[in-house]
Amino acid sequence: MNGAKEPGSFRLVATLALTGLLSGLVLVGIYLVTQPRILRNQAEALYAAVYRVLPGTQEIRTFVVRDGKLVVYESPDGNLPEEQAVYAGHRGNGSLVGYAVPGEGAGFQDTITLIYGYDPSRRVIVGMQVLDSRETPGLGDKIITDDEFLANFEALAIEPSIVAVKKGKKVNPNEVDSITGATISSEAVVKILNESSQQWAPMLSPQDETSEVSRNVPRAEP
C-alpha cells in the first residue's frame, strides 16, 4: 500500500469529516433536483388510480378533513396533501361519480395500500386498486392483477359489512369471491375496505360536495 508512515489521528478524523461533508452536500443537491419529480410521480400514480376506481370520472377534486368536515384542498404545487385525503370524481357535466378513498392495513407480508371508489348514493364500492403491497408473487399479488377478483369490487355493498367467501360462493352484493391460494391477501383487502368504509362512509354525502353553495364557504365551521 501507499504511505510508509501512519498519519496522525487528526488526519484520520479530518478525512472522515470531509468525506461525510462532501457526501452530504452531493446528496442534498440530488434530493433538491429529484424531489419535485418524485412527488409528481406519486400524484400522477394516485390520480391514475382515482380514474380507474371511479369509472366515468373526468375531473378530480381533492378533499381533506378539517375539524371533522370535508374541505376542498387546493394544492399549491399540484402535489398531494400530506394529511389524509379523499378524492371526489366528477363527470363531464359536473355530477358526482363518487369518492376515491385511500386505505391501508396489514397484508400477508407487509402493509397493503389501496384505493377504492365509493358511490355514496348507492352505498356501494365501484372499484378497487392496490397501490402498494409486498404480497407473494404469483399468489397474493393476484389481488393486484386478477380480473375476476377485481370484478368483485365493481358493485360491492358495504352494508352490513363486506364478507370474503370462497371462490364461486358469492351470492349477496356484500360478498367477495376470494382468490384460491391467496385467502389471507383477499381477506386483508376486505378488512381494509371494511375499516375504511365504516370510517368514511358517514362523512361522504351523496350530495355534490363541490356544488356552488359549499364551494363558496370552504371553511364552514360547525
Next chain:
Amino acid sequence: MSPAQNPKRPLDEFIKGLWRENPVFIAVLGLCPAMAVTNSLENGLVMGAASTFVLVGSSLFVSLLRKLIPRAVRVPVYIIIIATFVTTVDFVLAALMPVAHKQLGAFISLIVVNCLILGRQEAFASKNPVGLAAADALGMSAGFTVALAMIGGVREILGSGALLGVPLFGDSFEPWAIMILPPGGFLTLGALLTLFAWIKERRAKQEMRRQSGSDQSPVQRRAV
C-alpha cells in the same frame, strides 16, 4: 492479486469480470440481490444497471483518491462513497422509473452492503490507476448484470411464462409459481452455478490434455 509490475491491459481487466472472475458464477459474490430481485428479466437488468453505476462511480473515486485516503480509515471512506452513489441511484430511479423503483423496493438501498462493490474497492480500485479501475469495475458490473439477467430470464420464463413481460406460451402453459418465489432463486442459481462449474472444469481438462507436461493451465487461476 497479481503484482503491480505485471503490465496489465485494461481489456484484460474488463474481460476477466465477464467470465474468469465472474462475480456471481465464479466468485459467488453479491448473492443477496442476485436472488432477491431476479424474479423477472427486467428487474435483473435494472438491478444490474443500478449496481453498475454504483460500482463504476465508486471505483473511479476510490482510485482517484487512493493516495489521499489514510489506510486506517479507508473502509469507512469507501462506504461513504458507495452510500452516496447508492442514494443517488435511489432518488434518480424514484424520479425517472417509479415502477421499477417500486418493484426493487429496499434492494436498491441494500446495494450499499453488496460485498461485491466494497470488495472491488479494497481488492482493486484502491491499488490501481483510474483507467484500470474503471475497466475492472465495468467488467465486474457487466459480469454481474449478465448473471442477474440470466437468473431473471430463466425465472421469468418458467415462473411467469413470459420474457420482459411478453407472454411466450399460450394459455395452456401453467406458470411454475415457485420459480418467482425465493426457492426459485436458489434453484436457478444452483443450476447455473453447476453449469458454469461444469463448463469450467471441462475447459480446464481440455487445456491440460492439450499442453500435458507443460506448466499449470492458466484457466486454473482462481478468482480472489
